[in-house]
Amino acid sequence: xxxxxxxxxxxxxxxxxxxxxxxxxxxxxxxxxxxxxxxxxxxxxxxxxxxxxxxxxxxxxxxxxxxxxxxxxxxxxx
Numbered sequence: 001x002x003x004x005x006x007x008x009x010x011x012x013x014x015x016x017x018x019x020x021x022x023x024x025x026x027x028x029x030x031x032x033x034x035x036x037x038x039x040x041x042x043x044x045x046x047x048x049x050x051x052x053x054x055x056x057x058x059x060x061x062x063x064x065x066x067x068x069x070x071x072x073x074x075x076x077x078x
Contacts (some may be wrong), residue, residue, distance in 0.1 A: 006045070
């Protein structure tokens with residue numbers, strides 16, 4: 001089964017969140033997002049808007065393009 005772009009983005013975000021030392025719940029709280037919504041993003045179940053992705057990236061102190069590159073190449077995503 002092919003991995004969707006949303007799943008690859010979620011995997012890249014999860015990798016970067018874990019590398020930053022955040023639990024999923026603590027990170028969602030830190031960026032003002034409901035934990036179940038954020039969890040669904042990491043699982044690739046939510047088709048989020050770009051401003052939502054930007055908010056997540058800003059909280060991780062990473063450029064949006066870097067997460068998209070991780071998702072496209074799957075480098076550094078565990």
